[in-house]
Amino acid sequence: MPAHSTAPVGDLLRDWRQRRQMSQLQLSSRAEVSTRHLSYLETGRSKPTPGMIARLAHHLDVPLRERNQLMLSAGFAPPHPERGLEAPELLAVSGALQSVLDAHLPFPALLLDRWWDVVDRNAATDLLLVGCAAHLLEPPVNAVRVTLHPDGLAPRIRNLGQWRSHLIGQVQARAERTGDERLRELANEVVAYPGDDVGPLARTDVVVPLQLVTGAGDLSFFSIASIVESALDVTVDELRIEAFYPADDATREALSPRR
Incomplete structure (x- = not known):
């Protein structure tokens, strides 16, 4: 899935998990969330909080640019600025x-x-x-x-x-x-x-x-x-x-x- 996709945040989270070759069980264990809740997040049955997105992104080793995209897809402001080197x-x-x-x-x-x-x-x-x-x-x-x-x-x-x-x-x-x-x-x-x-x-x-x-x-x-x-x-x-x-x-x- 492209890095700047407008797909729902659940789809993006699932894509990152699969990209890292992790099962829902593995990710839920590392992020200390239930497998059921993670499944709900990926299917869109539950909406993640900014804190949950940040936690999952950390354990999935998502780069900062793509972490911003996850937040935007969930309707939140991107937390990581992108300044010029002259800033x-x-x-x-x-x-x-x-x-x-x-x-x-x-x-x-x-x-x-x-x-x-x-x-x-x-x-x-x-x-x-x-x-x-x-x-x-x-x-x-x-x-x-x-x-x-x-x-x-x-x-x-x-x-x-x-x-x-x-x-x-x-x-x-x-x-x-x-x-x-x-x-x-x-x-x-x-x-x-x-x-x-x-x-x-x-x-x-x-x-x-x-x-x-x-x-x-x-x-x-x-x-x-x-x-x-x-x-x-x-x-x-x-x-x-x-x-x-x-x-x-x-x-x-x-x-x-x-x-």
């Missing part, structure tokens, strides 16, 4: 995220939203974007699209099959977790791009590396994603820092400032 209330968070990007230099780091659109990035990411077609760099730049598109990074990724499989798997998993139609469309789009078959990882690999041909030589990275765990705002909840670290000494040496 006064978000200045502390946006400043902290900018500090993380800057502190990661000389290695690349990006600030991404829910749909992998680039919100901000540090100067080291310029190295990754050399040679990408202009139409892929028009805002909003989508990190998945620019990575896997044949006019983007794809021709310079030595292990394209491995990285492509890793990245597409992430998009598909998030689309399934959120029920977001825009993410499903992005996954379908990039799946259709040409790409190599997935090859075997080296026995010494412990993570999937991004092996990239650049003007600074052949570079190899792995990435670590960071989120704001305590988010109550939709915008903050959906932001993620994707930081790339050298996967070998040659990459670290190539990007480290010369003394």
Whole structure:
């Protein structure tokens, strides 16, 4: 069911429960409500209170954007605001995220939203974007699209099959977790791009590396994603820092400032 469906709240709750592969018994036990009451909520025989919706959404790991939709479907005001990063209330968070990007230099780091659109990035990411077609760099730049598109990074990724499989798997998993139609469309789009078959990882690999041909030589990275765990705002909840670290000494040496 689409994330922005106007379906009754009971239908949405049932959809989230099924998405999480939970039975009514499992959910009722975790949320400490009776199975009968949960069944009544899902069928519309009972109307949930805002507190009940919040409790069920918590145990179903529903993202904040979709929690707002649950409340709206039940006739209640959405509890989680969605502000722009420039809003006064978000200045502390946006400043902290900018500090993380800057502190990661000389290695690349990006600030991404829910749909992998680039919100901000540090100067080291310029190295990754050399040679990408202009139409892929028009805002909003989508990190998945620019990575896997044949006019983007794809021709310079030595292990394209491995990285492509890793990245597409992430998009598909998030689309399934959120029920977001825009993410499903992005996954379908990039799946259709040409790409190599997935090859075997080296026995010494412990993570999937991004092996990239650049003007600074052949570079190899792995990435670590960071989120704001305590988010109550939709915008903050959906932001993620994707930081790339050298996967070998040659990459670290190539990007480290010369003394």
